[in-house]
Amino acid sequence: MSSNANGQRKKTGIPETPYDELWRSGRSRFGVQQLRLGRDKKWHFVGQLPDETVVKIMREHWWFLVKSALPLFVVLVALILIIWGSGKLASPIWPFLKIIAGVAILGALAWFIWKDFIEWYLNTYIVTNKRIIHSHGVLQPERQSTPLDNVKQVGMDLDTFWGFLLRYGTVHVYLVGGDFIMKNVPNPRAVKDTIDDITEKIRASKPQEQKPPTPDNPQVAEVIHGLAKAKEPPPLENADEKYILRNPEGRLGPRRTFGGILRIPCEVRYLSGEYTVRYIQRSRYVxxxxxxxxxxxxxxxxxxxxxxxxxxxxxxxxxxxxxxxxxxxxxxxxxxxxxxxxxxYVDDVYILSNKRIFDIQRHFIFFFENRRELEYKNIKDIKVKVPNVLQRLLDIGDVYIDIGGAPTIILPTVDHPFFVLDKINEIKAHVTKAEALKKDNELKKELHDWFGKVVTSLVDSTQMKGAPNLGNMDLLEAMGVANELGFHVAVYGEEPRQDIPPGRVVRQSPPSGTVIQPGGEIQVVLAKRATTADLMEY
Structure with missing residues (x-):
């Protein structure tokens, strides 16, 4: 059938689709293999854009595949020990144990391939010159596409001891209005550098944003500019300004360290646009x-x-x-x-950022850490309790943050609890106001573009202009000058003149400088050659 189909294609003149393009088409979307090396020695994937090229392909570090294969290694070691034992000690039970070990190896291998290897292999990060694509899943595949033109900043971290030793970690891509996190990727610094290079090229090639059109009338332009001016909420204080930024290329987070002289960095990771407003320490009374x-x-x-x-x-x-x-x-x-x-005591800190509240409790330096976090929008109620008279005299109390449907977060024995309550309410109100202003500014920007175009067109169309001086111009030249200003010329008559060449404008109505409506008519009288009769009359 294939030969007949090819013959029919040649007879009908239908061009044959190349194999690579056929693989990249919709026919391959239902296959397991979503990524392959094409004949052009370049990587291709399903859904790739025509001008899109693959820059880097990543999967989780091989260490996570080795960890998943530990049961298989244990069974292999058991089989080796059985074979070694059968050579040292004769017993009729060895063949039976070898059969059991062989079956266990086949079962562990099949389970490892199906459950771990295929899932690890299909969990892929594809970095192209336009976006980052994360695809994963076997029977229920999922795919996430993140454009690189929305990238604000890229951070990386080697989160664990094994990650530092084997050089794998987390790459945090801070986006406009969101975040994208790649976990357990090998050589995260190289991944960060690759994404930074691509985003710099995208920014360099992106045309500058054009300003909305502005009417020539300065008063109208000033009114439109004033209405479209974006409003920003009053900035909150930044508690990290007094701390040194120890890792400029790392992920964003609190700059305050823990563990006293050990200076252990905090494991809290901030989202895009998040920063520390205040660190709250428990009272010295504790x-x-x-x-x-x-x-x-x-x-x-x-x-x-x-x-x-x-x-x-x-x-x-x-x-x-x-x-x-x-x-x-x-x-x-x-x-x-x-x-x-x-x-x-020093490490028992509460962090108030401009987006979340963190309750951090570290014990025994780095052996134990407990952390809870809360978004301000989920706060239902805040109240303060002062347990005894002594704490009332010392201005010490407990701050209770009520969350609907979740356990209450308690900030126990903090100094100036009512100030803390007011500060949390202030940040909560700031978050609400910032979100509302963000929506208003986006709407203002759209209205600015729309009003700028409409008002500019209206002003241009209704603007009064003066009639040009068409004197001593020929008819074609006079019509061209008038048309540029939105007027048209009509010949009213001719007048014999000796001082002006024939066909040129002798006079016009309305005179030069007279303000007239756009599209208005300018009547002209052209010169003609004077005859003997005209001279006698003159």
Missing amino acids: FYRKILLPILALCIFLPLSVYVPATSTPIVSSHLTLWWIVMGIIVVLLALSIGIIYTN
């Missing part, structure tokens, strides 16, 4: 309350460890080495407990 007992104990045991041996007590003198060891351990433990209490 710190003093927790550290009081260890300090008192240290003040007792430290002098006691030196004073008791000096008194020549028989029991201590006979076990002086043991005494120093025990007291040294107690003093070191008390000092460590003081350091841990201080670190935990």
Whole structure:
């Protein structure tokens, strides 16, 4: 049938579709393979645009494929041990164990290929000269396309110890009005550089945005410009201005570090346009309350460890080495407990950004971290409770943030709780106002374009202009000058003249400089050669 079809195509003159173009057409959309290397030695994918080229292809780091293959490795090791054991010790059970191990290997291999390898292989990031495409899924494939002309900034991080060791991490693409995150990609710095280069080329090739047309009338232009002027909400303070930006190429987040002198970076990651408004520390009252007992104990045991041996007590003198060891351990433990209490207090921070609230609780430096986050739009109610009279005198209290349908977030024992409540309400109102102003500014921009075109056309069409001076012009020249200004010329008559060549304008009506409506008529009298009769009459 194929030969007959080809013959019919040749007879009818229908051009044969190249194989690569056929693969890139709709026929391949239902196949598993969505990406292949074409005959032109370039990568192609389903839905590729005609002027689109593939720059980079990424999948998750191979380490995640190895982790998924651990059951298969365990079964292989078991089979090797069985084979080794059968060579060392004769037993009728070895063949049976070999069969079980072989079946287990086949089952683990089939499960690994179906469940892990195919899913890993199809989970692909394609970076082209126009967009980033993320496709994943086997039976229910999904695909996300992100244009690169909306990119504002690109950040990257090596999030974990294994990521730092094996060089894989997260690439965060900050977009206009959103974010796109690529997780566990190999060599994230190279990916970031590639996206930065593409976005710079797109910005360089993009034509500059044309300004809306402005009427020539300065008063009308000023009114339109004033109505279209965008309004910005009053800016909130930026709490990170006093901190150093340690990683300019990293993902956006709080600049404040944790862990005291260790300066451990915060693991919170901000969205596009997000920044820190305020860090809220728990009250020093909490710190003093927790550290009081260890300090008192240290003040007792430290002098006691030196004073008791000096008194020549028989029991201590006979076990002086043991005494120093025990007291040294107690003093070191008390000092460590003081350091841990201080670190935990410093790291127990609440972060108010311009978009979210973060409750961060780090314990034991970097061994434990608990974090909750909340968007301002989800806040239903905020209230303050002061548990006792002492805290009322010290201006300390608990701030309760009520969320509809979710557990309440509590900011316990913070200084100036009513100020914190007012600050959260202020940021919440700022977020609401900023969203409303953003919509208004977008509408103003559209209306500015529309009004600029309409008003400019109306002003141009109704503008009064003066009649040009057509004197001593020939008829064609006079008609051209008048047409440029929106007027037309009509010949009213001829007049014999000796001083003006024939066919030129002797006089016009209305005279030069007279204001007339666009499209108005200018009547002209042309010169003609004077005859003998005309001279006699003259």
